[in-house]
Amino acid sequence: MQNCETCIIRSKAVNTLNPKELRFLMESCAETTYNPRESIIKEGMLSSHIAYLKSGLAMVSKKGVKGVDQILKIVQPGNYLGLQTILFEKVNQFSVTALDKCVVCFIDNLSFKELISRNNQFANELLLFLCREELTYFERFVNIHQKQIAGRIADIILFFSEKIYANALTFEMPLSRGDIAALVCTTRESVTRAIKDLSEIKTIRVTGRKFEILDLARLKKINQSG
Amino acid sequence: MQNCETCIIRSKAVNTLNPKELRFLMESCAETTYNPRESIIKEGMLSSHIAYLKSGLAMVSKKGVKGVDQILKIVQPGNYLGLQTILFEKVNQFSVTALDKCVVCFIDNLSFKELISRNNQFANELLLFLCREELTYFERFVNIHQKQIAGRIADIILFFSEKIYANALTFEMPLSRGDIAALVCTTRESVTRAIKDLSEIKTIRVTGRKFEILDLARLKKINQSG
DNA sequence: TTAATTATTTGATTTATATCACATTTAATA
DNA sequence: TATTAAATGTGATATAAATCAAATAATTAA
Incomplete structure (x- = not known):
């Protein structure tokens, strides 16, 4: 049993619970x-719990018609993982894989639903x-095809520089080239070439998984212009 | 003022309201x-209401980096339209356009939020x-690139045959060729050509906006195989 | 350490699709 | 009904990116 009372990375939702509900x-x-x-979380397996990422980095992926996995998103601590499955209690509609060492809290579906109906601030x-x-998915969907x-x-x-590594210009990429491809809907080889192109114009410097942004303004411009 | 008490297309959420809340x-x-x-609903405009589609057909679209509108989804009666904007009360993050003659109910954000916090069945x-x-978006995102x-x-x-027109094999397409392109992330010309190809192998017959499915099994196979 | 996987890079080639330019049909308006 | 505008179709061409194939580099296992 966990101590949710002292958990420092509690979700906003959990913060609305009263002491009794928190004990529950x-x-x-x-x-x-x-x-x-x-x-x-493994796609296709029976789902019985909702997961909450306490620490580490994880990715959500899903199989498409070709059987190839596509990465839907990268999840940071403080986010729920299987929330969308409350509906389809039967099977998980996607997979979640740890990228770092991850600490995950599991709450069984029924208790979670109980909390939703007990506390409307929680549901809210x-x-x-x-x-x-x-809204994030809308954004992503619309742009991935126009770039x-x-x-x-x-x-x-x-994204990694700003959102994951707090604006660090140098960081260790937790994804392989193949993962990056699965994230931006392309192939491993094309990822390599794009990284090479960006490196040649001195916008980034990449050695293995170490990424360094040399020209932030230009990188942002390339991002905007597609 | 509307009569929600006698509305026949009430949402599941509204069905959970008690008489007093319904009057509210x-x-x-x-x-x-x-x-x-x-x-x-117009993207970028100030949003103050949540819309509910009572009858007709509508489409949700959003501008991408290139300034081109992408269609996110087709909405059928019985669905909320601006739900995601409860968060960002300020501006609409997407547009909604009528495809048919549409009847839409507007509920102001504040009252809607009030109902959420009053009735947890509603929130649920x-x-x-x-x-x-x-989950529908996940599905769509993953497949659109693999096909x-x-x-x-x-x-x-x-989709139109099964979901919109109750398995009718003949139907009137409410979207222009350009709209279809915006929906499946391609160009107007490519849509024309794809329709022509499907027609040539006698899978469909298309005259203007009148679509007829000739070989359902084959059409499904093409859908699956990409 | 060496061998054996596995991941990544690189080049050559193919292909699906975008783009362009223009013809044609359909719908809207005077 | 004639005139204009908008939507759609069609062919030629360009191009971004996929695919294929093989070489390196980096891990992992023995």
């Missing part, structure tokens, strides 16, 4: 640690969470 | 009728609605 949550909560590349926060997520590969690569480099 | 909803509700191609139904929507144009066109023909 604690009693139906279990914490697990994952190594990099370990599967946290979840609503906001889902709305925000959906060519260099633009999309610029986009994810900026 | 009615008092903050206004109904408007739109002609085909009329704008119901909205949660389920958003979850279902998100080539013929497969995507097959997909939307099947």
